[in-house]
Amino acid sequence: MTPAKAGGNAGDAFPDVASRRLAHPGYKGITMGKKLTDAQIAHYHREGFLYPVDAFSAEETRRYRRAMEDFEAAQGQELGKGHNFKPHLLFTWVDEIVHHPAVLDAVEDVIGPDIRLFHLSVWPKNAGDAAYVSWHQDATYFGLEPPVQVTAWVALTDASVEAGCMEVIPRSHKLGQLHHAEHADAKNLLSRGQTVTAEFDKSRTEFMPVRAGQFSLHHTHLIHNSRPNLSADRRIGLGISYIPTNVRCSSTTRLTAMLVRGTDRYGYFDDEPRPKVDFGVAERAAHADAVARFRASNAEQTRRFETAA
Numbered sequence: 001m002t003p004a005k006a007g008g009n010a011g012d013a014f015p016d017v018a019s020r021r022l023a024h025p026g027y028k029g030i031t032m033g034k035k036l037t038d039a040q041i042a043h044y045h046r047e048g049f050l051y052p053v054d055a056f057s058a059e060e061t062r063r064y065r066r067a068m069e070d071f072e073a074a075q076g077q078e079l080g081k082g083h084n085f086k087p088h089l090l091f092t093w094v095d096e097i098v099h100h101p102a103v104l105d106a107v108e109d110v111i112g113p114d115i116r117l118f119h120l121s122v123w124p125k126n127a128g129d130a131a132y133v134s135w136h137q138d139a140t141y142f143g144l145e146p147p148v149q150v151t152a153w154v155a156l157t158d159a160s161v162e163a164g165c166m167e168v169i170p171r172s173h174k175l176g177q178l179h180h181a182e183h184a185d186a187k188n189l190l191s192r193g194q195t196v197t198a199e200f201d202k203s204r205t206e207f208m209p210v211r212a213g214q215f216s217l218h219h220t221h222l223i224h225n226s227r228p229n230l231s232a233d234r235r236i237g238l239g240i241s242y243i244p245t246n247v248r249c250s251s252t253t254r255l256t257a258m259l260v261r262g263t264d265r266y267g268y269f270d271d272e273p274r275p276k277v278d279f280g281v282a283e284r285a286a287h288a289d290a291v292a293r294f295r296a297s298n299a300e301q302t303r304r305f306e307t308a309a
């Protein structure tokens with residue numbers, strides 16, 4: 001079954017996904033995308049999510065975690081709400097992750113070969129911390145048109161059910177954009193505490209546990225949350241939002257986004273530069289500019305959302 005038939009989301013907008021797969025050397029009649037099997041691709045489009053997918057070795061993952069925690073130690077501050085956006089512009093090790101073929105090949109299998117990184121948030125939850133993420137859809141306040149976006153959630157530590165992995169409402173991506181409201185709560189890791197206010201069926205949820213070095217994928221309209229970390233270790237993940245280059249942002253603020261694979265024939269975003277050194281002067285300037293624009297766009301979309309509601 002092609003992605004178009006399975007989900008009706010990416011297939012129509014990206015017919016080249018299916019034709020490219022037919023031409024792929026690994027194609028043996030029914031089998032593979034670049035990274036995912038046909039069954040996995042169909043699952044993503046039907047259910048709105050997919051997990052676990054292998055990306056990094058244990059050693060690579062430890063190196064990434066160490067890089068992050070060394071930086072936190074040097075700063076005397078943990079990455080957390082308020083300063084956890086777009087670290088791919090600051091650190092070469094995050095740049096490595098967002099360009100890793102294992103991640104991009106899977107992303108390409110669901111949104112096609114021309115890919116921009118639209119946004120990235122790091123989500124650390126300390127052991128025993130009450131921090132949580134409320135029920136939400138990623139599309140809310142992004143203002144993407146068409147709303148085609150996939151989040152790869154890359155685990156730098158084991159994210160078990162106990163550690164507060166993501167929990168999803170299967171097939172909820174078919175509901176389209178639902179109404180959200182901001183709920184101020186310091187323990188909610190979402191920047192605006194945005195929470196779905198519309199009624200939805202919570203009677204059948206699914207947890208998405210992933211091990212360190214694995215990732216999950218979820219659709220921009222999939223309703224998901226995550227509960228507090230009750231395990232003995234920190235839970236760290238990177239939520240990387242990828243879009244195909246034909247997707248634009250409807251904000252009047254012009255945003256930045258990094259072209260991570262393929263070509264962009266549309267020019268809807270200013271290019272983000274890849275970091276050459278960790279936390280350098282140029283890197284911090286590019287990061288500050290990108291985050292300021294993202295926040296302005298987010299505020300604009302929040303106002304538009306409230307007015308339309």
Ligand SMILES: O=C(O)CCC(=O)C(=O)O
Pocket residue numbers: 123133138151153164165166224225226237238239240
């Ligand atoms: O890290 C979490 O617990 C939630 C992440 C999330 O909501 C996302 O990546 O969209």
